[in-house]
Amino acid sequence: MDAQSKQKHVHAVFESIAPKYDMMNDILSFRRHKAWRRFTMRKMNMQPGQTALDLCCGTCDWTIALARASGTGKTVGLDFSGNMLSIGQAKVNKQGLGEQIKLVQGNAMDLPFEDNSFDFVTIGFGLRNIPDIVKTLEEMKRVVKPGGQIVCLELSKPMWQPFKGLYYFYFERILPLMGKWFAKRKEQYAWLPESLQSFPDLPALAELFRSVGMRDVKAYPLTGGIAALHIGMKEKETE
Structure with a gap:
């Protein structure tokens, strides 16, 4: 699949699964994604007033967590799926964070922000879906401030047996079936193991x-x- 075809396919997948996205994340990861995000926030050690850009923000759970950790800092969520952003905006409004959080529909490979704009740039479970990983990382580095952090939380590849074999059996065989049973979207959830095959x-x-x-x-x-x-x-600027 070439880059343009991948981009169109991924967009269609996430537009389709948006209404069941949160429920399926809980089911398919056995709610571990919440613990992973809490671990990530501890490692980031975000301070009051710091700013953040959350790429591939989806339904905005992490975007909201970033805004709450900052307290007052500007937080921006960006995603290419309008359906995902609509669900995210409803969450933001319900939490009363509409003044602090801004959601933008856009492309992670071509960010509509100035250089050195944010203290943190994050991406959660989205990098493997982007056609050009290096371009995305370069864009994340461009818009983060000197001394700021670029943070990626993503699915990966276990290396030790027998866990590796069990995991891939679940991921490649069982997970698409669960997508069919719970979300009526077997084909869309078959994309998850496919997206990991060529991912570093x-x-x-x-x-x-x-x-x-x-x-x-x-x-x-x-x-x-x-x-x-x-x-x-991102390296700090020298005096």
């Missing part, structure tokens, strides 16, 4: 972070390596 594993993604000029890159395997957290820093 934990050390390879850490090397991509370094290749675009990020400093102090740290990578953390989560739940036996089925997910991973990567954090890199």
